[in-house]
Amino acid sequence: MTSPHPVAPPTAEPHGPANAALEVLSTVFGYDSFRGDQAAIIEQIASGGDAVVLMPTGGGKSLCYQIPALLRQGTGVVVSPLIALMSDQVAALEAVGIRAAFLNSTLERHEAQAVEQQLLAGEIDLLYMAPERLVLPRTIDLLHRAELSLFAIDEAHCVSQWGHDFRPDYMGLSVLADAFPTVPRVALTATATEATHQELTERLRMEEAKHFVSSFDRPNIQYRIEPKATPREQLLRLISAEHEGESGIVYCLSRKSVETTAKWLSDRGIPALPYHAGLDARVRQDHQERFLRADGLIIVATIAFGMGIDKPDVRFVAHLDLPKSIEGYYQETGRAGRDGQPATAWMAYGLGDVVSQRKFIDSGEGNEQFKRNARSHLEAMLALCETVSCRRVQLLRYFGQDMGSTACGNCDICLNPPQTWDATVAAQKVLSALIRLDRERGQKFGSGQIIEVLLGRENDRSRQSRHEELSVWGIGSDLSEKEWRSALRQLLARGIVDAEGDYGVLVPGAQAGPVLRSEAAVELAVDRTPAKPSRSRSVRGGGASRAADGLEIAERERFEALREWRTSVATEKQIPPYMVFSDATLVAIVQTRPASVGALSGVSGVGAKKLAEYGEGVLAALGGSAA
Structure with a gap:
């Protein structure tokens, strides 16, 4: 549980100058200099101050509390929701000589008691535990009897109901402010909008803390989103052309899709394992450990996988289904390229994704405020998918970072700029079809039947309802079915068309009025074919690292x-x-x-x-x- 090789204390006093932190950085971790705000954050905490830290995945957040814990007297307590990963987090610290341990439900009683005794004896530099254990009266009493250097609240966005990983257990962490008023606290997260930032600050009672907001930009990650046609085949092309023999994560929305996709890849010679909450806990643990320890293995997972994964050589993250929010998307894609080397964030996204996500929100549990938050998250995600300008600019703007009009040069929009077309008339045709079907036939349909009406193609539904008698029958024959599906997807994303009910039927959206009255023009992107890979794998053999x-x-x-x-x-x-x-x-x-x-x-x-x-x-x- 704890390392037998304690780190030698720095030559400076615990509250000494910044060169003490640099000495620890060099001798323990082997780095010559700090990045970004790291030095300032460490100085704030090491001197006894509180800090709220917003820093992207791979930006070096862990050093911001690990080094102060070594500089100050006592044990640093790290609050983490990641029980399954605590063993690996401790092992990584032991590998550099830091005395680390964890307290969680995986320990036998005698093992937990041994850790507690080491804590009281001052033999642990960093102690990991989950929030639900920390707030127990027995744990609070234990910590009162120990000498503590700091509290680090990792994944702090979990305290916010605006965040994408809300964990009620985090709400109790405000107790630390009263129970340990002299122990500095640092809250850290890689994903926080202004609303999430404000809420986590208030709920953790850290209004007096110093705030450090780093750039959210990960320039080594290439963001790409392409129309969903045959998503597994598209994924296979991505892996074969650009990431053969490299580690990656593939996210799917359902457990069934996770299972079938992992098997589909394995059947085609791509080593892949499934991971989702429905698997036996031992199987999940085994698959996670194999992914961490192997080169070139792909994990196919629901969003239950990945938070806290510190595998630096993940070369791609792929989404076969639309994420629920930009925060979730950003955190998941951030698991690629933590070593700073080139990596890909790829997504296949289609009309069905929009309909299913809106149906999920409308039929899900939660009060109306919760659903409004969920719709707001989804609308921002759709806007990112349907943008015709630099994706990175829009992604960073969502987190309050303005790049102006400077394009990144490393997303699919920059590498393969889309063409646009005046779709005002097309949008009016869609809306007219929705209105006529409702008024004259009392009917509402999903996208498939709407396209059939626009194209004037007969089927059983059309014949039974005499759709050919409607004035909108066949008025969209100037576009192909593929073009209409692309247009409907974009109109949904812009709120000109909406989907409602259990079956995702289409109705005029909140933005339909001005379009119908020709008061607002509609410009849509021409349906995009996947961009050619910007990097060739011919310069290195299969399996070689990028x-x-x-x-x-x-x-x-x-x-x-x-x-x-x-x-x-x-x-x-x-x-x-x-x-x-x-x-x-x-x-x-x-x-x-x-x-x-x-x-x-x-x-x-x-x-x-x-x-x-x-x-x-x-x-x-x-x-x-x-x-």
Whole structure:
């Protein structure tokens, strides 16, 4: 449960100058400098102040509480909703020599008691626990008897009902303000709009905290959304053309879709495993651990998977169904490319997604305010899908970050700008069809039958209701069925058309009036074909990591030799390979060409403990590859 190798204390006093934090950063974690607001956040917490931190996934949030916990006297308590991942989080800290432990329901009674005794004896640097355990009177009493350095509330957006991962258990964390008034607190999240930010601040009673809002931009991630036709075939093309042999996550809305998609990929030679809440807990744990420990494995999952996953070499995240909110989408896509190397966020999105999501909201539980929030989230998500301008600009604007009109150059819109067309008349035809069917036949239909009427195609429904007698019969024959489906999808996203009821029938939307009266023009995007891959895999063999793209042939051979050595070490230690060294660190080692163990100490990601533990092995692997 705890590391036998405690970190040596910094030479400076606990509240000493910033160079004490830099010393810990270098000797423990192996990095030379802080990124963004990290240094300022660490200084705020280490000096005893509270902080609210909004920082994107992969931005280095964990260092913001790990280093202050080492600089201050006592144990840092990390509140996390991720019981299934606490063991891996502790193992990652132990790998760099930090004394870490967790208290959760997976421990036997005697194991939990041992951790508690270590806490009281001051033998733990960082202690992880879930919010529901922390707020128990017994736990509060235990913590009062221990020396605490800080409280870190991870995934703090879970406290907000505006957030996408609301957890009622987080509501009780406000007790920390009264129970431990002298212990600094830091709340951290990777996804928070202004509303979520404000609510989590109020609910955690952190109004006096210093707030740090970093850029939400992840420039290494390429965002792409394409029309859904044959989504699994589209996914297979993505993997085969760009991510063969690389790790990825595929998100589906239903458990059944997760199961069938994982099997479909496996049947085609793509190693894939399912993950959802309906699987046996042991199976879920096994699949999660295999994903963390393997290179090139794909996990197909519902949104139940991924929060807190610290696997740095996930090269793509794919969505086969529309996410419910931009916050959820951003958090899920953020699990790609945590190492800073190029990664892809890809989605297949169709008309059925819009209808099913709106039906889910309208028929779901929750009061009207909850449903209004859900509709607001969905409308923002649809706007991102249907934008004809840079996706990154719109994504960042949602989180309050204005890039102006500067396009990113690394999304499908920038790489393959869409054409637009004047769809005002087409929109009027759709609305007229909806109105005529309702007024003259008392009927409402989903998109399929509406398109049949617009195209003037007979079927049983049409014949029974004499649709051919309507003035709107066949008025849309100038467009194809594919073009009408694209137009309806975009009209739904803009609120010109709406879907209602259990069957998702189409009705005029809130924005229909001005369009019918020709007071508002409608411009839609021409139905897009998938953009050609912007990166070719021909420059490296199947299964080679994208991190090696910039290496020469001889360097790539040394890189692969280091990867093989890392895999053997990880297998022996029963830990994920990235806990030995990340791909980025292996690339840095290859480029540095160290001739001695001492020369390795200057490589980013090589701390003191890893240098002592792995230095000779690295040199041996490099020597073997050179020979």
